[in-house]
Amino acid sequence: MLIQDQLRKVGIEFKLNVVTTAEWAANNAAGNYDLTYTYMTRADPIILQTIIDPRSANSSTLATNLYAPQTLPKALDLFDAGLTGTRSEQRAKAYGDLQDLLIDEGSAFPVYERVWQAATAKNVRNFHWTAEGFALFNDIEIAAP
Secondary structure: OHHHHHHHHOOOOOOOOOOOHHHHHHHHHHOOOOOOOOOOOOOOHHHHHHHHOOOOOOOHHHHHHOOOOOOHHHHHHHHHHHHHOOOHHHHHHHHHHHHHHHHHOOOOOOOOOOOOOOOOOOOEEOOEEOOOOOEEOOOOEEOOO
16 A cells, blocks of 8 residues: 555555455544544545544544544634635635644545546537536436537
């Protein structure tokens, strides 16, 4: 795995423990992990709340364990600022500061960003992407030559 190889190069031994989805959920709920992995897909940063805000996360244990005790109140304040911001600039600042906090404190870090590419023939019409980056194939039409 790429992240394992990258960490090995800087002297960090990273052992992967491949588990089933049920085992992953049970381990997360019990706090039985050193590092765990999840993903998110949403064009809006509010998606972070379903994963790393203990008040609304799918796994409150995982979300709570993510933070050092002194970091959690700061993160909650930034989540609240992002939720209550009424202007794009307010939300961008709150979520940008939250991202910086997560990375600076080692609470969470991005592993990859999914990038999709598509090419279509000249006669293909109505191919679109969703805001989350999924291809929409239901409206595609082939124009007559």
